[in-house]
Amino acid sequence: MSILEVKNLKAYYITQKYGHINKVKAVDGVSFEVNKNEIYGIAGESGCGKSTLLKAVNGLSKPPLQILEGEVIYNFEDRTMNILGLKEEKQRREIRGISISNVPQGSMNVLNPVRRIERSFKDFIGAHKNIKDKEKFESMVRKHLSALGLDWDVMKAFPHQLSGGMRQRVTIALATILKPEIVFADEPTTALDVVVQRGVVQLIKKIKKEQKNTVIMVTHDMAIHANLCDRIAIMYAGKIVEEGDVDVIFNNALHPYTRLLLESLPRMGDKSPRVSAPGSPPSLTNVPSGCRFHPRCKYSSEHCKEEIPELKEVKNGHRVACFLEEVEK
Amino acid sequence: MFKGIKELLKYDKRFLIGFIVISFFILVSIISLFSPYNLRAWNQVPRDMPVSSQYLLGTNSLGQDILWRAMAAVKNSLILGVVAAVISRVIAIILGLFAGYKGGIFDRIIMTFNDSFIVIPLFPVLILIASILRSSMNLVVLGVIIGLFGWAWDARLFRSQILSLKEREFTKTALLSGMSSGKIIAKEHLPYIIPLIMAATINNIIWVIGMEVTLSILGLTSLNIPTIGTMIYWSMEYQALFLGRYNWILTPVIICIVLIISLYLLSTSISKYLDPRTRLQMIEEE
Amino acid sequence: MTTEKKDVNNSEISNFQTNINNPLLKVDNVTKIFTKGQGFSKSTLTAVNKASFTLNADNPEIFTIAGESGSGKSTIAKLILGFEQVSSGDIFYDGINIDDIKGKKLKTKFMKEVQPIFQNPFETFNPLKKADTYLFETAKNFKMGEKNKEQIIEDALELVGLTLKEIRNKYPSEMSGGQLQRVSIARALITKPSLLIADEPVSMIDASLRMSIVNLFKKLKEETGISVIYITHDLATAYYVSDRISIMLRGQIVEMGPVEKVLDDPLHPYTELLKNSVPEPEPNDEWSKEISLSDMETKEFSREGCKFAGRCDKELDKCKKVEPDYVKIDDRIVKCHLYKN
Numbered sequence: 001m002s003i004l005e006v007k008n009l010k011a012y013y014i015t016q017k018y019g020h021i022n023k024v025k026a027v028d029g030v031s032f033e034v035n036k037n038e039i040y041g042i043a044g045e046s047g048c049g050k051s052t053l054l055k056a057v058n059g060l061s062k063p064p065l066q067i068l069e070g071e072v073i074y075n076f077e078d079r080t081m082n083i084l085g086l087k088e089e090k091q092r093r094e095i096r097g098i099s100i101s102n103v104p105q106g107s108m109n110v111l112n113p114v115r116r117i118e119r120s121f122k123d124f125i126g127a128h129k130n131i132k133d134k135e136k137f138e139s140m141v142r143k144h145l146s147a148l149g150l151d152w153d154v155m156k157a158f159p160h161q162l163s164g165g166m167r168q169r170v171t172i173a174l175a176t177i178l179k180p181e182i183v184f185a186d187e188p189t190t191a192l193d194v195v196v197q198r199g200v201v202q203l204i205k206k207i208k209k210e211q212k213n214t215v216i217m218v219t220h221d222m223a224i225h226a227n228l229c230d231r232i233a234i235m236y237a238g239k240i241v242e243e244g245d246v247d248v249i250f251n252n253a254l255h256p257y258t259r260l261l262l263e264s265l266p267r268m269g270d271k272s273p274r275v276s277a278p279g280s281p282p283s284l285t286n287v288p289s290g291c292r293f294h295p296r297c298k299y300s301s302e303h304c305k306e307e308i309p310e311l312k313e314v315k316n317g318h319r320v321a322c323f324l325e326e327v328e329k
Numbered sequence: 330m331f332k333g334i335k336e337l338l339k340y341d342k343r344f345l346i347g348f349i350v351i352s353f354f355i356l357v358s359i360i361s362l363f364s365p366y367n368l369r370a371w372n373q374v375p376r377d378m379p380v381s382s383q384y385l386l387g388t389n390s391l392g393q394d395i396l397w398r399a400m401a402a403v404k405n406s407l408i409l410g411v412v413a414a415v416i417s418r419v420i421a422i423i424l425g426l427f428a429g430y431k432g433g434i435f436d437r438i439i440m441t442f443n444d445s446f447i448v449i450p451l452f453p454v455l456i457l458i459a460s461i462l463r464s465s466m467n468l469v470v471l472g473v474i475i476g477l478f479g480w481a482w483d484a485r486l487f488r489s490q491i492l493s494l495k496e497r498e499f500t501k502t503a504l505l506s507g508m509s510s511g512k513i514i515a516k517e518h519l520p521y522i523i524p525l526i527m528a529a530t531i532n533n534i535i536w537v538i539g540m541e542v543t544l545s546i547l548g549l550t551s552l553n554i555p556t557i558g559t560m561i562y563w564s565m566e567y568q569a570l571f572l573g574r575y576n577w578i579l580t581p582v583i584i585c586i587v588l589i590i591s592l593y594l595l596s597t598s599i600s601k602y603l604d605p606r607t608r609l610q611m612i613e614e615e
Numbered sequence: 616m617t618t619e620k621k622d623v624n625n626s627e628i629s630n631f632q633t634n635i636n637n638p639l640l641k642v643d644n645v646t647k648i649f650t651k652g653q654g655f656s657k658s659t660l661t662a663v664n665k666a667s668f669t670l671n672a673d674n675p676e677i678f679t680i681a682g683e684s685g686s687g688k689s690t691i692a693k694l695i696l697g698f699e700q701v702s703s704g705d706i707f708y709d710g711i712n713i714d715d716i717k718g719k720k721l722k723t724k725f726m727k728e729v730q731p732i733f734q735n736p737f738e739t740f741n742p743l744k745k746a747d748t749y750l751f752e753t754a755k756n757f758k759m760g761e762k763n764k765e766q767i768i769e770d771a772l773e774l775v776g777l778t779l780k781e782i783r784n785k786y787p788s789e790m791s792g793g794q795l796q797r798v799s800i801a802r803a804l805i806t807k808p809s810l811l812i813a814d815e816p817v818s819m820i821d822a823s824l825r826m827s828i829v830n831l832f833k834k835l836k837e838e839t840g841i842s843v844i845y846i847t848h849d850l851a852t853a854y855y856v857s858d859r860i861s862i863m864l865r866g867q868i869v870e871m872g873p874v875e876k877v878l879d880d881p882l883h884p885y886t887e888l889l890k891n892s893v894p895e896p897e898p899n900d901e902w903s904k905e906i907s908l909s910d911m912e913t914k915e916f917s918r919e920g921c922k923f924a925g926r927c928d929k930e931l932d933k934c935k936k937v938e939p940d941y942v943k944i945d946d947r948i949v950k951c952h953l954y955k956n
Contacts (some may be wrong), residue, residue, distance in 0.1 A: 018336045
C-alpha cells in the first residue's frame with residue numbers, strides 16, 4: 001500500500017531579473033511511489049534536483065519555485081489528499097507536523113537560539129495541538145526522549161550549549177514528537193562528524209521502529225543510503241534514472257550513472273585505484289538533449305542523443321531509464 | 330556602466346521614473362542660469378500676481394517671479410546636496426576604511442570620535458553654528474558645514490562592511506596570491522563597497538536637502554538665495570497659506586517632495602542593481 | 616610478530632619515525648590556547664595540546680591529520696601557515712622556526728613553498744571576480760614564468776586535469792565544486808611548493824567526485840615530490856590516499872602511524888570508534904552496537920585525564936584522572952593507558 005504517489009511532477013525555478021529569464025528545470029517529469037513503513041532514499045549529486053523534489057512534494061514550495069504539472073497524492077490513515085491542490089496555507093500547516101514532518105539540514109534552522117529547547121518543543125507542539133495540561137505535555141515529551149536515548153536535561157539547555165550532534169538529534173526528536181506518518185529528511189547527516197552521523201542514522205532507525213512511520217531521505221552520500229534505506233531512487237539532472245531495492249542497486253546496478261557513482265566511492269581496507277565519474281553534472285538551465293547523461297556515458301549512441309529514455313520496470317521493483325536495457329533485451 | 334543604465338531603464342520602473350524626474354530637474358537647473366531676473370533682489374515684477382501666461386507660476390509678495398525662483402531653487406538645492414554629500418562621503422570613506430583595515434587602537438580611536446558625532450544632537454549644533462555665521466553664510470559655506478557633520482553613520486557602515494570582508498576566505502586567497510593590501514582593497518573589496526557608497530551618497534543628498542529646508546524655515550540661512558527652504562520661509566513670513574496664495578507655498582513644497590521621492594527611487598533601484606547577490610544571479614544566467 | 620613497546624615523551628614524538636637530518640616540517644610539542652572574553656568572563660580553550668610530528672624532506676608523503684570537529688586539526692593548519700601564533704612549542708619549516716620567518720625575502724620564500732587548499736572552493740574565490748585572475752596574480756607576484764606566465768599557468772592546470780581555455784573568463788559560480796577546487800589546487804601549484812596543506816579539501820564536494828581530487832594528491836606526490844598534509848574527518852579517503860595518519864581528539868594526537876596499520880588494526884579505542892562509524896557503501900554491513908554521543912563539548916575539553924574517558928568502553932579507573940603517556944609500539948605511537956608498560 002503506497003502512502004505517497006508522485007506522478008509526472010514538474011517543478012522549475014523561474015526568475016526574471018532585468019530582462020533575463022532564468023528557468024532552472026530542477027524536477028523535470030518525476031514519478032515514483034513510496035510504500036508505507038519503508039525508508040525510501042533519494043540519491044544523486046548536488047544540483048540534480050533532489051532537494052527541490054522534496055520541497056515540491058512536501059508542500060513547502062514557494063516562489064520562485066513553481067510547480068508546472070503533476071500530482072502528489074498522499075494516502076494517510078484517515079484521508080487521501082493531493083497536496084498540490086491545497087491552496088490554503090492553513091490546510092498545509094495542519095498536516096505539517098502531524099502527518100508530515102521535516103528534518104532540515106541544519107539544526108540551527110529549527111531551534112531558536114535564544115530559547116531553551118523546552119520552549120521550542122512547547123511552541124512546536126502548541127502550534128498543532130492544544131496543550132493545556134502541563135503534565136501531559138511533559139510525560140509525552142519525556143517518553144519520546146527516553147525512547148530515543150536523550151536525556152531530559154537537554155530540555156533546559158540553550159541550543160549553543162549542546163554539541164552539534166546533540167542539536168541534530170534534538171531537532172529530529174522535535175520533528176517526530178507528534179508521531180508523523182511521513183518524515184522527510186533533507187541531508188540530515190551532511191556536515192556532521194562521522195561518529196555523530198552514525199548516531200543520527202541509528203536514531204532515525206530507532207524512531208522508525210518505534211513509531212512505524214515512513215521515512216523519505218535525501219542525501220548524496222551513498223553509504224548512508226546503504227546503511228539506512230530499504231529502497232532508493234537515483235536522480236540525475238532533474239529525472240530519476242534508476243530505482244530499486246537497496247541490495248539490488250548496490251550489487252546489480254544497471255544504469256551507467258549508478259554504476260559510475262558506486263565505483264567512485266572509496267572503501268576502507270581497499271587501496272586499489274579508483275576513478276571519479278568523468279566530467280560533471282549539467283547545469284539545470286541547459287540540459288543536454290535526449291538522455292541527460294549521454295555526454296558522460298561510455299555506452300552512449302546516437303539514439304541516446306535524440307530520445308529521452310523512460311523509466312521502465314525491468315525486473316520486479318527495479319526501474320531503469322536507459323536504452324541499453326532495451327538493446328540488451 | 331552605460332549598459333547597466335540601459336538595462337535599468339528598460340526593466341526597473343522605479344529607476345525609470347527617478348531618472349526622468351532627476352534629468353528633468355537637472356535640465357531645469359541649467360535653464361535657471363538664464364534667468365532674466367536678478368534672483369536676489371525684490372520687486373522685480375508686480376507683486377502677488379496669480380498664475381497667468383505671463384507669469385507661469387505667478388509672483389510672490391516680494392515681487393519675484395515664482396517660476397524662475399523655483400528653478401533656481403532646484404539648482405541650488407541640488408548643488409548644495411551634492412557638495413555636502415560628497416564632503417561627508419569622503420570623510421566617511423576615509424575614516425571607515427582606515428578604522429576597518431587598521432583595526433586595533435586606530436579603530437578604537439576613530440570609532441570613539443565617530444560615535445561622539447552620532448551622539449551629539451546634530452540639530453541644535455547646526456542651529457547654533459548657523460546663527461553665528463548667519464551673515465557670512467552662503468551656499469558653499471552651508472554645504473561645507475552640513476557636510477562636516479553628516480558622515481558619522483555611514484562611516485560605521487563602511488567599517489562594518491570592511492570588517493566582514495576582511496574575514497572572507499577570498500581575502501586570504503588574495504593574500505596568498507601575493508597581492509598587496511592596496512590591491513586587495515581595490516580589486517577584491519571595492520566591488521562590494523561601491524554599491525554601499527552609492528546608496529549612501531544618494532541617501533545623504535536627501536538628508537542634506539531636508540536639513541537645508543529645516544534650517545531655512547527657521548530663518549538661519551542666507552535668506553536671499555533662492556532655495557527650496559528659503560522659498561518656504563518667505564511664503565510663511567507673508568502668510569501665503571492663509572491668504573490663499575497657494576502658488577507660492579505649494580511650489581517649493583511639491584518640488585521638495587518630488588525631488589526627494591525621485592532620489593529615493595534612484596537610490597533603491599541602483600543599490601538593488603549593484604547588490605552583489607543580484608549580480609551573481611545575472612552572471613549565472615549568462 | 617613481536618611488538619616492541621616503549622614509553623616515549625613528547626619531544627621524542629616529533630623525531631619519531633623519520634630521519635632527523637632533513638625535516639621538511641617539524642611540529643614540536645605545539646600548544647595553542649584561545650582565550651575568549653575579557654576580565655571576569657574569560658574562558659580558555661586549548662585547541663591544540665602538545666602536538667608533535669615531523670615530515671621528511673627526502674621522502675615525500677601524504678600525512679593525514681584526522682579527527683572530528685573540535686579536534687584541533689584545522690587549528691594546526693592555521694598554526695603551520697602562520698595565520699595564528701603558537702602559545703607554546705615550535706614549528707620548524709626547512710630548519711627555520713616559523714616565528715623567525717620575518718622580512719619580505721623569507722616570507723616570500725615560505726609562501727611559495729607552503730601553500731594551502733581550503734575547504735570551500737566557493738569561499739576561496741571572490742564570487743564577483745573571474746577565477747583565473749588569481750592564477751595570474753600568483754604567477755605575477757611570485758615572479759614565476761618570467762616571460763611566459765600563461766605557460767606556467769597552463770602547466771599547473773594540466774597537473775590538475777584542466778586547461779586554461781576551459782576556465783578562462785569564468786566566474787566561480789559557472790563552475791562545479793570539483794572543477795573550482797581543482798583551480799584552487801592549480802593556484803597553489805603555480806609557485807612550485809614543497810608542501811601542500813589541504814584543510815578538508817573534499818568535504819564540500821560530492822562523494823562521487825572526491826576521487827578525482829584525492830587521486831590528484833597521490834599523483835602530485837608521486838610525480839612532483841610534493842608532500843601533502845591532508846586534514847579530514849573522512850577516514851575512507853584518508854585510508855585510500857595517505858601514507859601515515861594521526862588521529863586527533865580534543866587537541867591531542869592519540870594515535871599515529873602507517874595508515875593501513877592504524878585503520879585496519881586500531882589500538883586506541885577512539886580510533887576504533889571512528890573506524891567503525893564510517894558508513895560503508897555495503898547494504899548488509901550495518902552497525903550493530905549503539906554508541907553514546909557526547910552532549911556537552913566543553914565537558915570533554917576541560918577533562919583532566921584522558922579526553923576519551925566517559926565515552927570509552929574499555930575505560931580503566933585511572934583514565935578519568937591521569938593523562939596517559941605516549942607508548943611506542945613498532946612503528947606507531949598511541950596515547951592510552953591500556954598499552955602502558
